[in-house]
Amino acid sequence: KNQVEQSPQSLIILEGKNCTLQCNYTVSPFSNLRWYKQDTGRGPVSLTIMTFSENTKSNGRYTATLDADTKQSSLHITASQLSDSASYICVVRGQTGANNLFFGTGTRLTVIP
Amino acid sequence: DAGVTQSPTHLIKTRGQQVTLRCSPKSGHDTVSWYQQALGQGPQFIFQYYEEEERQRGNFPDRFSGHQFPNYSSELNVNALLLGDSALYLCASSLGSRGGQPQHFGDGTRLSIL
Numbered sequence A: 001k002n003q004v005e006q007s008p009q010s011l012i013i014l015e016g017k018n019c020t021l022q023c024n025y026t027v028s029p030f031s032n033l034r035w036y037k038q039d040t041g042r043g044p045v046s047l048t049i050m051t052f053s054e055n056t057k058s059n060g061r062y063t064a065t066l067d068a069d070t071k072q073s074s075l076h077i078t079a080s081q082l083s084d085s086a087s088y089i090c091v092v093r094g095q096t097g098a099n100n101l102f103f104g105t106g107t108r109l110t111v112i113p
Numbered sequence B: 001d002a003g004v005t006q007s008p009t010h011l012i013k014t015r016g017q018q019v020t021l022r023c024s025p026k027s028g029h030d031t032v033s034w035y036q037q038a039l040g041q042g043p044q045f046i047f048q049y050y051e052e053e054e055r056q057r058g059n060f061p062d063r064f065s066g067h068q069f070p071n072y073s074s075e076l077n078v079n080a081l082l083l084g085d086s087a088l089y090l091c092a093s094s095l096g097s098r099g100g101q102p103q104h105f106g107d108g109t110r111l112s113i114l
Helices: none
Strands: A004-007 A010-014 A019-025 A030-038 A045-051 A056-059 A062-067 A072-077 A086-094 A101-103 A107-112 B005-007 B010-013 B019-024 B031-037 B044-050 B053-057 B064-068 B074-078 B087-094 B109-113
Touching: A004 A086, A010 A019, A019 A030, A019 A086, A019 A107, A030 A062, A030 A072, A045 A056, A045 A062, A045 A072, A072 A086, B005 B087, B010 B019, B019 B087, B019 B109, B031 B074, B044 B064, B074 B087
Parallel strands: A010 A107, B010 B109
Antiparallel strands: A004 A019, A019 A072, A030 A045, A030 A086, A056 A062, A062 A072, A086 A101, A086 A107, B005 B019, B019 B074, B031 B044, B031 B087, B044 B053, B064 B074, B087 B109
């Protein structure tokens, strides 16, 4: 069973609308959680990173939240733009080992005009 | 300041062939990790190289091997290619092997097996 689950699998929204992507994880002990944006045919690019002591982190129109008690995170995108169309991947880092990154399968977001 | 660079960007091979993919880490980074990303899936960890040695390995067969050079660049080799090896191969670099540092990804090599 994947230790990082994302929902929804895909999402289509109108340009200018807001949306929220979800990430639930079971990784323990937990070090940090990072949201990546991956454009088609490109490598993932980090949007936000949060440790267990942080509840929210913003990067422009992107705002990530973290509830370490319930092991849930969300990524909220405000006033979506066509360029936001991409896959958004949640990555959780455990505290031990070099192979301690756990990837979600991503949410495919499509913003339409 | 160049980020992580990978070559080639695209590659087409046939079953049974062998392939070598290359990665140059971000300036100042000494650790390289390789991932396989199938279409519509998240990246799967293949292995990590630090100080020219394989430090950790994911659940991939021995057909997948690698190398790290003194300048920290790295190669991923895949032998006896299978149709299922078709994927985007991502390289990520970081400073140190203990996993506490952020990883910077390249744009990947798209490998297609016919």
